[in-house]
Amino acid sequence: MQIIAILAMDHSLLIGAKNSLPWHIPEDMKRFKDLTTSEIVVMGRNTYFSLPEKFRPLPNRRNIVITRTKIEWVECYSDIGSFIDSMKDQKVEKCFIIGWASLYDQFFDLDLIDQVELTLIDGKHEWDIFVSEFRSDFHEIASIDFEQWKFVTLIRNS
């Protein structure tokens, strides 16, 4: 199974703040939608509940939540191992890890991420939720530059 992390961060690895995002980039939202529609999106419990109610579950995607506390009507796994085993059993080919901080870090730490779809935003922002550095394990295969951010595709070093 190919596991892709999709995230937006600035140059200090900042991804946001507890209850909001430090940036508003409609192109980033559109890219997220384009890449993940019809796919599997995997998230932690807090991320699931941080989605606005009308986008919860995210439409036109198979939503999976990693949590020790089962959420009614939602496909949940109580840990990463059981999630991976089940996906393998189902012969799933691809999924997207959509966050948040704790889930990204765990999947990177376990070397489970094959590809990163990164929105890299210029500057440093005064917010407080970061991911751990992961880029030394990856190299860039594509990027599209915009004035204040770029879209970068990274794949794991072989």
Ligand SMILES: NC(=O)c1ccc[n+]([C@@H]2O[C@H](COP(=O)([O-])OP(=O)(O)OC[C@H]3O[C@@H](n4cnc5c(N)ncnc54)[C@H](OP(=O)(O)O)[C@@H]3O)[C@@H](O)[C@H]2O)c1
């Ligand atoms: N600004 C935004 O756009 C945005 C987006 C997402 C999140 N947030 C907020 O950012 C804060 C930090 O997010 P976060 O990184 O803590 O969120 P998260 O990863 O979405 O959720 C953490 C929760 O996911 C479950 N979980 C994570 N790893 C697990 C594992 N290995 N096994 C079983 N369960 C696991 C646990 O739920 P249980 O305790 O139920 O087991 C854990 O408490 C939160 O306050 C969140 O609301 C903001």
